[in-house]
Amino acid sequence: MTREIITSIFLLAGVGFTLLAAVGIVRMPDLLTRIQASTKAGTLGVGCLVLAVAIWFGEFGVSVRAGLIVIFLFGTAPVAAHLISRAAYVRGVPLWSGSVRDDLRGLYDPASHALSSRTAKESDPLNDSLGNE
Amino acid sequence: MSPLTPLLLALVQPIAEDPLIGSSAIDAARAPESASVWFLIIVRLTLSVLALAMVVSALRLFRGPALPDRVVALDLLSTVILGSVAVYAIESDQPVMLHVGIALAILMFLGTVAFALYLEKGAPK
Secondary structure (H helix, E strand, C coil): CHHHHHHHHHHHHHHHHHHHHHHHHHHCCCHHHHHHHHHHHHHHHHHHHHHHHHHHHCCHHHHHHHHHHHHHHHHHHHHHHHHHHHHHHHHCCCCCCCCCCCCCCCCECCCCCCECCCCCCCCCHHHHHHCCC | CCCCHHHHHHHHHHHHCCCCCCCHHHHCCCCHHHCCHHHHHHHHHHHHHHHHHHHHHHHHHHHCCCHHHHHHHHHHHHHHHHHHHHHHHHHCCCCCHHHHHHHHHHHHHHHHHHHHHHHHCCCCC
């Protein structure tokens, strides 16, 4: 009985977060905001669902496999989101019209896609003293 | 019967008794009355809402204005599929379905990385 209650709590929390991620990917105005909605909420929701499976079965092998899925998911989702957003930014996907700040503007080399560490101001004394011209 | 048969059986025996991959995983499923009715209702409700989430994220997949939008929607879609595979493991009382989840998680990550590299190396706009 207690096991069923705890499993139900994890199931409902997981499916709520997953539905929030799906709504966010439709309703958000911008690619980057869509990425942050889908990655964070989706990963947390599915992590809760897999933890519910581990709690429900309560065996050692099942828990190890469920923990493996959760660790892999939490480790790879930020990497995948960063790769996608970097590729999209380099391609020039438009930002939301209400964005007020873009710290990366002009810092990516358009040919080699290398990110320069130079600040936007040309006459930065710190960069000049370090020789980063 | 070759003389090696007892040795092979002794090697296979621990696998056959494994609760996840052995034949006992399918034969010795739990009795259905071990779960109460309201818990089964919650599990079915979870599966239904996950199907709804799949439909909603497929909306962005079909409608996305740029290619990266579609890639993000596909990533979320496979994440939701991974969650529904996990819930189906509860619903059908077969924890073997977690193996499907492990394979799906690895394939999802590799697919997204491949799409990101393809986008960055200059996919047609």
